[in-house]
Amino acid sequence: MERAIAAVGAENIATNQVELSPYLQNRKVVDWAREHGIHITSYMTLAYGKALKDEVIARIATKHNATPAQVILAWAMGEGYAVIPSSTRRENLASNLKAQDLQLDEDDRQAIAALDCNDRLVSPDGLAPEWD
Template sequence: MTIPAFGLGTFRLKDDVVIKSVKTALELGYRAIDTAQIYDNEAAVGLAIKESGVAREDLFITTKIWIENLDKNKLIPGLKESLRKLHTDYVDLTLIHWPSPNDAVPVAEFMQALLTAKNEGLTRQIGISNFTIDLMQQAIDAVGAENIATNQIELSPYLQNRKVVEWANKHNIHITSYMTLAYGKALSDEVIGQIALKHNAIPAQVILAWAMKLGYAVIPSSTKRENLQSNLQAQILTLDEDDMSAIADLDRNDRLVSPEGLAPAWD
């Protein structure tokens, strides 16, 4: 099984807002939806999917286990509650959202519990999010690289995270990029604007196309129909070597997501 290259993110979207976003996205042709236990929107996402009429087998649903459910006795019950909210018997991908702060729950414990969930059919694939090189190695030691479908990390033109990406690639761990537009900051970048003009595109399409050309999956979110529609077009935008080189030069290690008490020691 593979990770879809393009999907819909739902971070910070709740209630009627997320229902409308998901329904509109599905209507436009999106088929991969990313949510998480801590987003407090799984039930709304599940309702939107149910009311959309799109067949479950045509969808790729991802959720993420929150730190309070990492204990081996809580992970599977927590995932089952997510499935209930999402109105499904299984999800396609379940990620560990963040590593356990201060290693309160060892990596081996929650990864093995997650693998058990996969073996029980609760999730088709398993993976990790916000994992450093050391944490990825611990995850591999626990369940094998073949059982880690992706590492979902913050990655944008301003934070290209090359050490983590190169290490993951070497160990056949796919990368999913979140915050790809850098909270929108990269949309006003002059270099990206010039590339967009060259291709008769818009900055968001350029950034998403850049990430996908590098082999990453992307999960941009939006509440506006026109943005959901235009983001989709990034899949048919082809950047050349000059474009990719110009964006590579924008890297400045500008990390936007690093919650105190939760974030690991970044590479």
């Protein structure tokens, strides 16, 4: 990001798109970007569906009468990230939109924060980011 800022200036960077999920919260990158006024866009937010089966996420979903996907997307949006959920099923897309209405409480957020284990899913050999 430093090279991009040097090349074009932070004010000209619309977003930094990074892998983020309950299992890879990339706090170092997020904090650095925020300090420099750069918005974060999250991809792989559902961790290839792995996070949809998580017991902590399921408990929070039950508490709010929501789906696990809605909980995860609400968490990410609540953190201030733009999210890129994908689905090939219309009903999942419609369900994902409902995440905008879900308000997680501090206990929910802390429970999800505790899931962070630096579990990167997109990391081809030799291409892992330097900050790892």
